[in-house]
Amino acid sequence: GDSVTQTEGQVTVSESKSLIINCTYSATSIAYPNLFWYVRYPGEGLQLLLKVITAGQKGSSRGFEATYNKETTSFHLQKASVQESDSAVYYCALSDRRSGYNKLTFGKGTVLLVSP
Amino acid sequence: EAAVTQSPRSKVAVTGGKVTLSCHQTNNHDYMYWYRQDTGHGLRLIHYSYVADSTEKGDIPDGYKASRPSQENFSLILELASLSQTAVYFCASSDREDQDTQYFGPGTRLLVL
Numbered sequence: 292g293d294s295v296t297q298t299e300g301q302v303t304v305s306e307s308k309s310l311i312i313n314c315t316y317s318a319t320s321i322a323y324p325n326l327f328w329y330v331r332y333p334g335e336g337l338q339l340l341l342k343v344i345t346a347g348q349k350g351s352s353r354g355f356e357a358t359y360n361k362e363t364t365s366f367h368l369q370k371a372s373v374q375e376s377d378s379a380v381y382y383c384a385l386s387d388r389r390s391g392y393n394k395l396t397f398g399k400g401t402v403l404l405v406s407p
Numbered sequence: 408e409a410a411v412t413q414s415p416r417s418k419v420a421v422t423g424g425k426v427t428l429s430c431h432q433t434n435n436h437d438y439m440y441w442y443r444q445d446t447g448h449g450l451r452l453i454h455y456s457y458v459a460d461s462t463e464k465g466d467i468p469d470g471y472k473a474s475r476p477s478q479e480n481f482s483l484i485l486e487l488a489s490l491s492q493t494a495v496y497f498c499a500s501s502d503r504e505d506q507d508t509q510y511f512g513p514g515t516r517l518l519v520l
Contacts, residue, residue: 295449325507336411336497336511337450382449386507392438392457393506394466397449 430498
């Protein structure tokens with residue numbers, strides 16, 4: 292089946308420093324799945340951060356960027372300068388069109404802690 | 408104002424007891440979903456629904472039932488709760504035309520003892 296692997300556990304970054312959270316995917320039933328980053332802030336539900344549906348394209352939102360690389364099957368999340376308010380759990384995901392619905396497959400999540 | 412709400416936010420249940428988790432959305436979305444997340448795992452789909460009065464099985468439906476009495480409400484029912492069902496449960500909704508963009512509730516932390 293489909294799978295998503297992302298940076299494990301917690302990442303601690305000092306405020307104003309750069310961030311990268313790695314994500315690689317394996318899609319067995321679709322050549323080019325749609326790719327996503329979702330974010331969960333403390334006390335809230337997951338929300339879509341960015342989405343890319345075309346291989347080779349880059350998505351960006353709130354200063355975060357991710358590029359869909361079909362050669363390396365990767366979709367790493369980057370930010371040049373993090374802020375304390377970016378502290379959250381980040382989930383990489385892919386979607387696969389099934390009969391009746393679009394199935395989302397999520398990674399385990401990466402906790403980002405931004406220290407002042 | 409939160410568009411997807413869940414109740415309760417946390418619950419302690421006894422093994423063999425019945426548990427009902429509720430979800431309410433004000434997004435006017437057709438699709439609703441129930442996921443569970445266990446420590447060290449990604450979210451996994453339990454049940455989903457694309458119309459009121461109908462539910463479909465997701466990837467891990469065993470031990471769970473779902474109910475969609477109206478477009479706004481979607482419940483997850485554990486008839487005989489087991490220790491292995493201790494997890495965080497998330498409800499989500501999405502529009503039929505953009506199913507990939509899902510709107511999640513804050514989650515329910517369930518502990519089965």
